[in-house]
Each structure stands twice: as structure tokens, then as C-alpha cells.
């Protein structure tokens with residue numbers, strides 16, 4: 203018996219598990235290249251990569267969502283985001299031009315898609331109770347997540363994603379955020395999902411002499427702290443390595459309250 207990750211209903215309740223594409227099918231034609239397959243790597247802290255799977259986008263699926271959720275609210279959310287995201291990934295619009303309402307739409311889609319990407323692996327533990335609560339309470343905002351976007355027209359046509367964990371003062375304190383990055387052609391999203399219920403303070407770097415500017419999509423009611431760019435040598439030149447470098451620049455720290463009560 204399988205439980206739907208969204209509605210928590212068992213497949214025996216008359217709900218059948220469906221074939222949910224982890225990258226929605228309508229996006230495939232925007233990123234697919236003839237003869238090129240999706241390659242999934244496990245990346246060691248040293249930077250060493252191990253190829254774990256290679257397949258077409260059409261076979262990049264999960265069976266952990268029921269038919270009703272997949273063809274119901276998830277499909278509606280795809281319809282809502284499609285005109286916006288099509289402009290963004292084609293560089294017809296930039297992240298900075300998005301209105302508050304549009305930021306909310308992209309942020310909800312990014313949150314949903316992040317959990318779908320997490321459902322396709324077992325190495326990183328996602329806060330699934332948070333996702334099912336979000337589904338049960340109407341999915342109006344991406345809650346305590348912190349979501350950044352970046353428009354970078356120089357990036358090549360490609361689909362890139364990475365899943366990672368942020369630690370606080372080393373691993374002894376455990377995972378603070380799950381970090382999901384998703385780049386579709388020239389549009390990059392970084393979704394930071396807190397592991398607890400404590401509010402996070404978004405932080406983004408100011409990169410000297412660079413056109414890299416992250417836009418904060420969510421939350422919208424709080425400013426964004428300026429972070430010093432992490433000490434590093436020159437950013438890597440290869441697109442995949444550069445993306446891995448750049449998605450680790452933004453952050454979401456635990457808020458310190460000046461007036462504890």
C-alpha cells in the first residue's frame with residue numbers, strides 16, 4: 203500500500219498512484235536536446251562526482267502522488283505558472299520584473315517542485331510532514347521556506363538541479379535547511395526549506411563587479427540581509443560547476459530575536 207505524499211490517503215482508498223513527472227512534461231520541450239539524457243550524480247564534499255543514473259526526462263518520474271492530487275491541484279498549479287515560467291526560462295522576462303502576486307505563484311510552484319525532486323531520491327531526508335500540512339492547508343504560500351530567483355541570460359539551454367543540506371556550525375547540530383536548486387535554461391530557483399518551525403532570515407550576497415543579482419521571491423514581508431560573499435577563489439567557469447558555486451551563495455539563517463518574550 204502506498205500513501206500519497208500530498209493528501210496522505212492510502213492507494214487502497216480507491217486512489218491509484220500516478221506517474222508524476224518530477225520535471226513537468228510541458229517544460230521538457232524547452233530543455234530537451236536530441237541525444238542528450240538526464241545524468242544524475244552523487245557529489246562528494248571533495249567535489250568528486252559519481253554517476254548514479256542516466257535516462258530520458260520522460261522516465262524521470264515518481265509514483266508517490268495519487269491520481270487525484272496529480273491531475274487536480276498540481277495540474278492547476280502547473281497551468282497557473284506556465285505562462286510566467288515560459289517567459290522567465292526564455293529570458294523574455296527577468297526575475298526582478300515579477301510582481302508580488304507573480305512571485306507568490308512562482309514560489310508555490312518552486313516549493314511543490316522541490317518536494318517532488320526530493321521524492322525521487324533517498325539520500326536527503328525531506329520534512330515531509332511540512333509538505334503534507336502545506337497540502338492540507340490550501341497551499342496559499344510556501345510557508346517558512348526562503349526562495350530566491352536569478353535570471354542569467356548567459357546560461358546555456360539546460361536543466362540542472364541539485365539537492366543538498368545546510369548544517370549549523372558543523373554536523374553536530376544537524377540539518378538546518380534542505381537546499382533545492384533548479385535551473386531551467388536562464389532561470390535559476392533556490393529553495394531553502396527549514397528543518398523546524400523557526401522563522402528564517404534570508405540572506406543574499408552582493409557580488410562585486412558582477413551582474414549576479416538574486417531576487418527574493420519569498421518571504422515578501424521581510425528584507426534580505428546582505429551576506430559577505432563566501433571566501434573563494436575565482437568562480438568556476440563550467441556552467442554546471444558555476445551553478446553549484448552560485449546556488450550556495452544565498453542563505454537562510456535562524457532569526458535572532460532582539461526582544462525575547
Ligand SMILES: [Zn+2]
Nearest residue numbers: 206209268271
Ligand atoms: Zn493525493
